[in-house]
Each structure stands twice: as structure tokens, then as C-alpha cells.
Amino acid sequence: MGWNMPRGVLFTCIVVLVALALIPMADSRYLIDISTEIMVYALFALSLNVIIGYSGNVSFGHAAYFAIGGYTNAILLTTYELPLIVAFPAAVLASGLAAAFVAYFCTRLTDIYFAMLTLAFAMLVWAIAFKWRSVTGGDDGFVGVTVPEFIDGRVPFFYFTLITVTLSTAVLWMICHSAFGQTLVAVRENITRAGFIGVNTRLMRGAAFAVAGAFAGIAGAIFAMYNRGVYTESAFWPESAQVLIMTLLGGMYSFFGPAIGAAALYLLERFANEYTEYWPTVLGVILLVIVLVLPEGLVGLFKRVKARMVGGR
Amino acid sequence: MAVLEIKDLTKDFGGFVAINDVTFSLEKGEKHAIIGPNGAGKTTFFNLITGHLEPSRGSVDFEGKPITGMPPHKIVRLGLARSFQRINIFPRMTVYENIQTSLIARDHKHFSMFSPGAAQNREETRELLDLVGLDTEALEIAGELSYGKQKQLELAISLAENPSVLLLDEPTAGMSPQETNEAIALVDEIAKSRGLTLLFTEHDMSVVFGIADRISVLHHGELIASGLPEEMRNNPEVRRVYLGEGDDAAA
Numbered sequence: 239m240g241w242n243m244p245r246g247v248l249f250t251c252i253v254v255l256v257a258l259a260l261i262p263m264a265d266s267r268y269l270i271d272i273s274t275e276i277m278v279y280a281l282f283a284l285s286l287n288v289i290i291g292y293s294g295n296v297s298f299g300h301a302a303y304f305a306i307g308g309y310t311n312a313i314l315l316t317t318y319e320l321p322l323i324v325a326f327p328a329a330v331l332a333s334g335l336a337a338a339f340v341a342y343f344c345t346r347l348t349d350i351y352f353a354m355l356t357l358a359f360a361m362l363v364w365a366i367a368f369k370w371r372s373v374t375g376g377d378d379g380f381v382g383v384t385v386p387e388f389i390d391g392r393v394p395f396f397y398f399t400l401i402t403v404t405l406s407t408a409v410l411w412m413i414c415h416s417a418f419g420q421t422l423v424a425v426r427e428n429i430t431r432a433g434f435i436g437v438n439t440r441l442m443r444g445a446a447f448a449v450a451g452a453f454a455g456i457a458g459a460i461f462a463m464y465n466r467g468v469y470t471e472s473a474f475w476p477e478s479a480q481v482l483i484m485t486l487l488g489g490m491y492s493f494f495g496p497a498i499g500a501a502a503l504y505l506l507e508r509f510a511n512e513y514t515e516y517w518p519t520v521l522g523v524i525l526l527v528i529v530l531v532l533p534e535g536l537v538g539l540f541k542r543v544k545a546r547m548v549g550g551r
Numbered sequence: 552m553a554v555l556e557i558k559d560l561t562k563d564f565g566g567f568v569a570i571n572d573v574t575f576s577l578e579k580g581e582k583h584a585i586i587g588p589n590g591a592g593k594t595t596f597f598n599l600i601t602g603h604l605e606p607s608r609g610s611v612d613f614e615g616k617p618i619t620g621m622p623p624h625k626i627v628r629l630g631l632a633r634s635f636q637r638i639n640i641f642p643r644m645t646v647y648e649n650i651q652t653s654l655i656a657r658d659h660k661h662f663s664m665f666s667p668g669a670a671q672n673r674e675e676t677r678e679l680l681d682l683v684g685l686d687t688e689a690l691e692i693a694g695e696l697s698y699g700k701q702k703q704l705e706l707a708i709s710l711a712e713n714p715s716v717l718l719l720d721e722p723t724a725g726m727s728p729q730e731t732n733e734a735i736a737l738v739d740e741i742a743k744s745r746g747l748t749l750l751f752t753e754h755d756m757s758v759v760f761g762i763a764d765r766i767s768v769l770h771h772g773e774l775i776a777s778g779l780p781e782e783m784r785n786n787p788e789v790r791r792v793y794l795g796e797g798d799d800a801a802a
Contacts, residue, residue, distance in 0.1 A: 242669070416666055423652075434632070
């Protein structure tokens with residue numbers, strides 16, 4: 239095989255998975271809902287990190303592919319009454335293809351120009367969702383999504399999400415640690431040199447973008463069923479900003495960092511909203527802290543603390 | 552047989568002609584040095600050959616095939632690799648991964664998403680590490696190596712592509728005299744054992760006259776002379792512009 243995950247990471251993954259699998263036993267709707275949503279956001283953030291952490295580009299429009307996955311799944315399930323086994327893969331394919339199309343244009347550019355173009359395309363997706371009322375429901379949203387019977391219910395849906403997100407994360411981990419993933423890191427590290435070892439860097443960045451789009455589509459497709467609806471806000475830029483912050487908060491130089499960032503930001507927002515109405519202010523402070531103190535996110539902080547403890551002995 | 556055939560190559564940077572009508576050929580198996588004062592256009596010349604810059608005029612043929620205007624990754628695939636004057640490695644990857652990734656690219660495996668990166672070309676990576684003397688530094692972060700070792704690593708990254716022709720831009724720039732000697736002995740040995748054709752720029756004249764079979768002189772973007780080392784040593788024009796008898800003599 240040749241895939242080797244560091245033991246500590248593997249152990250942590252297993253512990254987290256077991257803990258998640260036991261959550262329904264607590265019989266708390268609140269806990270199940272929070273966990274389901276966190277898993278979706280975690281996958282969403284992990285997918286974005288293929289672009290940011292691995293290929294070294296910043297996307298300001300990642301919500302577009304989350305939304306395309308959500309709308310496609312919702313429309314195929316509800317309007318066309320297709321079974322999940324058709325609708326779900328089609329949704330993933332749609333997001334992946336849309337991302338590949340956008341990547342064709344964006345990868346001509348780098349840095350801020352790349353980021354701005356991803357934002358522009360995301361706004362187009364948002365505008366289409368907003369205006370194409372007959373198909374998407376426009377600003378009322380696409381409501382009343384048909385959820386297949388076998389996952390219709392809080393607990394079955396939780397397990398469906400757990401399994402889908404776990405499998406997706408495993409595949410994403412493999413891609414990021416494959417020959418492709420390793421070369422992608424080389425492209426991030428030194429795009430000129432990568433060209434001079436014979437790598438078509440534009441195609442690599444494009445492939446990364448498409449992969450990221452497809453996995454964002456998975457997250458979006460799950461979320462559409464969870465909410466029994468898809469809304470234009472899911473493609474809007476604050477959604478792209480939020481997943482970007484999750485990724486940076488967790489740490490872009492670590493595979494699992496963005497998932498940790500997603501959980502942390504989600505929980506912070508929940509708690510902050512219970513005690514104050516100033517969540518945007520709190521968010522601003524979090525952003526400042528990331529930029530000034532934690533450029534490598536929570537995972538970077540953890541590594542530094544660990545290094546200091548080992549070094550201090 | 553000429554492996555590299557360059558005709559009337561010109562690069563005009565909006566009025567500043569960095570390379571002017573250069574016609575040049577590189578013979579198979581030779582070690583050819585390009586010398587010239589700072590700003591003579593040596594690096595630009597390399598950038599034009601390897602696809603990093605597009606020429607304003609002229610053509611470059613590699614092994615009989617036109618490569619003018621081709622992107623770097625396609626030129627590398629044909630067997631023409633290069634190293635850089637300024638260190639050009641993958642700084643946050645390990646030394647091992649730097650070389651391994653180059654091998655992955657050479658074997659066209661950089662789009663395989665489902666074969667583990669760490670398992671690719673392990674033996675060959677080790678061999679290259681041994682070859683350039685970086686075996687003990689394999690797991691170090693490349694950007695944290697000493698300058699001389701980063702240069703060695705760059706050489707290994709280029710060699711991993713299995714080139715038939717290697718362009719080295721100032722392979723000893725910034726090295727101590729001892730590092731220089733070691734680096735040159737290594738390059739010389741590798742060129743011999745692999746049957747490489749070498750084209751290199753170098754400012755250290757002892758290195759140039761020590762290993763070059765042929766020397767060409769660039770001055771203000773023009774190729775003013777080309778020939779055997781003794782011929783160059785005695786060429787009055789070369790002496791005037793470069794070898795210590797002109798105003799702008801280099802070290």
C-alpha cells in the first residue's frame with residue numbers, strides 16, 4: 239500500500255470517530271445537530287485547503303461549489319424525484335465540473351488576481367441562483383427538499399453524514415498525500431522550479447481546484463438535505479469568507495487543520511451568540527489573532543507548544 | 552553533432568537589447584562555458600533557451616526539434632534541464648522530498664492521485680542523495696540547509712530529470728573556495744559518468760579553464776568569441792573585455 243499516516247494522527251482520528259459515533263447515545267438533539275453541522279463545515283474547509291494549503295492559491299469563492307452541490311442535489315431529489323444514488327453523485331460531479339471550468343480561467347492568474355477571479359465567478363453563481371427563480375426558488379430559497387426515507391430522521395442522518403464525511407476525508411487525505419499531492423506542494427513552494435522539473439503547473443493548480451470543488455459539493459449536497467432547503471446565501475461571499483477563516487484558523491499547512499478550525503469557529507460562534515450580540519466583533523478579533531500571532535493556525539500553535547515542552551525537559 | 556542550435560537569438564526588453572543576434576551551437580558531450588562580465592546577458596541567454604523567457608527574434612533547436620517559445624515543462628521533458636544562479640529549491644519540503652518530487656515528475660506520475668507520494672522512486676532518490684553527498688541531510692527541511700548544500704540539492708533536482716543536456720547557471724556562486732572545488736569535481740564526475748552535455752556560466756576563471764572544453768564569451772548581449780580555452784586566453788578582444796585588461800573586469 240504505502241500510505242502511512244503518522245501514528246499519533248491515526249490514533250486521534252480513531253478516537254474522534256468513535257466519540258462521534260457514540261454521540262447519538264447522549265440522546266441530545268442539540269448535540270446531534272451541532273455535530274452534523276460541524277462535520278459538514280469540516281469537510282468544506284478541508285476541501286478548500288487543497289487549493290490554499292496544497293496548491294498555494296487563495297480562493298475567495300469556494301462557497302460557489304458548496305452551493306452548486308447543494309442546489310443540484312436538492313433539485314434532482316425533489317424536482318426530478320431521482321434517487322439519492324443518482325442525485326448525490328451528480329451533485330458532486332456538477333460541482334467538480336463547475337470548478338474545473340472556473341479553474342480554466344483562474345489558473346491563468348496568480349495571487350490576488352486569482353483570488354479576485356474566483357470571487358467573481360462565485361458572485362455569478364450567486365446571481366444565477368438568485369435570478370433563476372423557476373429552478374432554484376430565487377431569494378425564497380429552494381425549500382422542501384425531499385430527503386430519502388432511509389436517512390430521514392435525526393439519528394440516521396447523523397450517521398449518513400458521519401460515514402460520508404469520513405469516507406470523503408479519507409479519499410481527500412489520500413489525494414493530498416499521493417504523488418499528485420506531493421507535486422502540488424512543490425508547485426506551492428516554488429512554482430517556477432516546479433515548471434523546470436517538468437510539471438505543467440497550470441494544469442496541476444486546475445486539477446487541485448476541481449478536486450476541491452467536488453469535495454465542497456459533497457459538503458453542500460449533505461447540507462441541502464440536512465436543512466431541507468438551499469438558499470442563495472450559501473453561494474454568497476460571506477460564506478466563502480467564513481470557510482476561508484476556518485481554514486486559516488485551523489492551519490493551512492496541516493491536512494486536518496481546517497477541520498479543527500471549522501469546529502473551533504463554529505463552536506465559538508454558537509457560544510458567542512449565546513452571550514453577546516457582537517459576533518462580528520469577536521470574529522474580527524479572531525482574524526487579527528490569526529494574522530498577527532497564529533500564521534499557521536491552531537495546529538501551528540499546538541506544534542509550537544509541543545516543541546517547547548519537549549525542548550524544556 | 553550539435554544538440555543545441557541557436558540562430559539569431561535576440562531579446563529586446565523594450566529598447567534594452569539583453570541578447571543581440573546570438574548564433575551558437577552546443578556539441579554533444581562537450582563541457583561548454585559561457586563567460587562574460589556581470590550584465591553581459593548570460594542568465595537571460597539561459598532563460599531564453601529553457602523557455603523561461605520568450606525570445607524577441609531567432610530560434611532555438613534542441614536535438615533537431617524547434618523549442619522556441621515552448622513552456623519550460625515541455626523543454627525539460629525533452630531532456631534539457633537547468634539549475635539556477637539563485638537557489639531554486641522547494642524550501643519547506645525535506646531534502647528527500649525535493650528529489651523524490653523531481654523523479655515523480657520525470658516519470659509523469661504527478662497526476663496520480665491514488666498512489667502514495669512517499670512510496671515513489673525511493674531507491675533512486677537515495678542514489679541521488681548519495682551522489683551529491685546529501686544522504687545524512689535527507690530528512691532536513693531543504694530551506695534550512697547551508698548555502699553550499701542547497702546548491703548541491705539543486706543539482707540533484709536537475710539531475711533527477713535525467714537530462715541529456717544540463718545548463719548550470721553559476722553553479723559555484725557564493726561558495727567558499729573549498730565548496731567550489733568539491734562542487735566542480737562532482738559536476739565533472741557526473742557529466743563523465745552520465746555522458747552529459749554541459750553548458751555553464753561561471754565567474755571563477757580557474758573553474759572555467761579547469762573543466763571547459765570550449766568557451767564562449769558574451770559581452771553586452773553579443774557573442775564576441777567562441778573557441779578552445781587556449782584560443783580564448785590569447786584572444787585580444789576577450790582579454791580586453793574580460794580577462795583583466797579592460798575597465799569592467801570581473802573577479
